[in-house]
Amino acid sequence: MDEVNLQWIQFLLTVMAQNHLMDCQLYEFHYISEEKTWTEAQQYCRKKHTDLVTVISMTDMERLNSNSQRGIKEAWIGLRDETNAQRSWHWSLPGVEFNENETNWETKEPNDLPPGGQNCGIIWKDSPHFLKWGDLSCNEKHNFLCYSENDSSQKYHLIYDSKNWMEAQSYCRQNHTDLISGKKQLQDGEVNNGLNLATANSKYIFIGLFSDTWMWSDGSSFSFRHWNLKFDNQRINSGQCAMTVFDDGGRWRNESCDERKPFICYDDKVILISEKMNWLDALTYCRDHHHDLVTITSMDDQRWIQEKVKNASTYFVWLGLRFHCKLKFWSWVCREAIAYRTQATQTSGRTDNCNMSGAMETGGRHMWFQRNGGEEHNFICSKI
Template sequence: MAQTLYFPLLLIALCSISECVQRQYHFINENKTWTEAQRYCREKYTDLATVDNMNDTIQLNKSVNDVRLWIGLQRKWQWSSGDPELFLNWESGQPDGKDECAFMRHGKWHDGKCSDTWFVICYNMSRGLVFVNQTMNWRAAQSYCRQNHIDLVSVRNQNESQQLEKFINDSIPSRSDVWIGLFRDWQWSDQSNYSFSYWNTNEPNNYGNNENCTVLKENTNGHWADISCDCQFPFVCHEDKLIVIQQNLSWSEALRYCRQNHVDLVSVQSVEMQYKVMNVVKLASTGAVWLGLRHSCALGIWFWVSGQTVCYQNWAPGNGTSEEDCEPTVRSGAVQSGGDQTWISRPETDRLNFICRNY
């Protein structure tokens, strides 16, 4: 059995409002397919490695320059609206792996060149499906729908597929092909934004129309190459020091969850830690996110559940006073997931996402 080697690579925290690296990398010297590696990393750590910037690349390259290994970047089909791809309705033999955008023909999906021009179906919150009676390429169709409606149409289940097919038949007598909001692009396994790339020369090339996963290519200073997901290589996992839990729990439930599954609710004791919180809180699905911040009605003070006093403060105006209204429930602290991402006081019974720390 292959020996497993662990090389923790503690990254330098590059703290700015837009970017703050807060990961620990672990090199796993076992040969696995990309999917097997992803499963291993999610069970043992956080996920297959995300590489956000040159600092990540340099740190990885220092320790594992002479071996080809998986990272968490995969080319996959996704909806323009961000809806999860749970329902599949491809025509037989589709997708063939050659193209990146999807259209609907006779009720079935086909992949095609994004530069092709077809009619368009948008989705509007109040009107539902909207037929656009002009042809355009997929990117232009996406832009048009986002500017004038909500987005290109998503198809999330069999019922929506049948409704869309009927709408097309009623709206377009010739039953022409129409763009839907499905497209294929690179995506990180942990759902991080794909904004940084470091492809090797002439990569990605999708050789054989089947190269949908990514390796750090050996002896290329950390450059990437696309390759079949069925190949077997060692891999790199990452472990987030801060993690947003997208479950809506009360403050007490969130505290219990973090202590049972991680270490604790996060404490924010400096502007550097606030930047780290600001970097991860954008992943939340609620307008505010619980911190490990609690108000004592008896003492009239705020404190961190880690036992630290509140030295650094980032309260929104009108929040964080010592004279909190303790009726009908105790107040706890949360960080806004939008705007200036300042702290606010909320009843502990509110149900929000929350941030756990893994250290």
């Protein structure tokens, strides 16, 4: 089994995202000025569109802000704090999923001590607990670790200002990418050896780990949150709903779900097909019944498709990615796309077999693999 080089994938996505002629949008937003309760808004969206909007990243927030309608100052989104729901742990950085089998909790952690519980994650800076995880109140003030996705010289930053968890998240997103997230980042040698965590002036160091009971209306598990700085994750917010406030940079505020407000729906432009087909038959099916096999042009697209493939019945799902043997390049089938071309030598796998197509694994890290086009898998179609 040949795994496509991850750096090549990220480079491919970056180049494609910069191509202004690429227009294969996977979901669309719709602003509804009519004021409704959150439940009424949910019913409206499910009837006329797909659901109340799900927001998966800061890129989505920028889209929502830039396209907001005049006169709409705030609007319901699809996030609700379910009554009596059990808290779940999440990572702050979009695309990093919390996995119970990949943790580094200290013994007897998390312990959720009273009063009010402990809903945010920390690491210890000193032995014998060095780099072990624990839980603390989100309202305590500590130093914290930021992650910079696009800084090749220094990916991680120890911030010596003491802030509560929400303030720390806001700082990291404004000045870097996000709070450090995921076991892989926390075990990076740059964190262990390069930052000298012992110099932190607080006993604990906040990381991008938090727990809450908020759930998206469409049932997706995206962990992105964009609360205003007054939001208190230590409080019980059962039965409340989230809105985006446009004159506060789109930051979210929680309100009673019975309040009447404008709202935002979305249309899902992709669909998982549970039938098993080879790549060419999958392409034909998508073009006959929908639009095309799916094209992924950004990391947000990748995350959107990752959520879809969790419901697949095969280990891989076909994407609209095809290797052209004679010309030695990969291209997408999206009809609006101008294909980015790269030499086959830039992939880690062999491409001497001309019947090769791209597929995403449905578990694990949702990596892309080059697979024989004659294999039969589920697939993702894009819709008009």
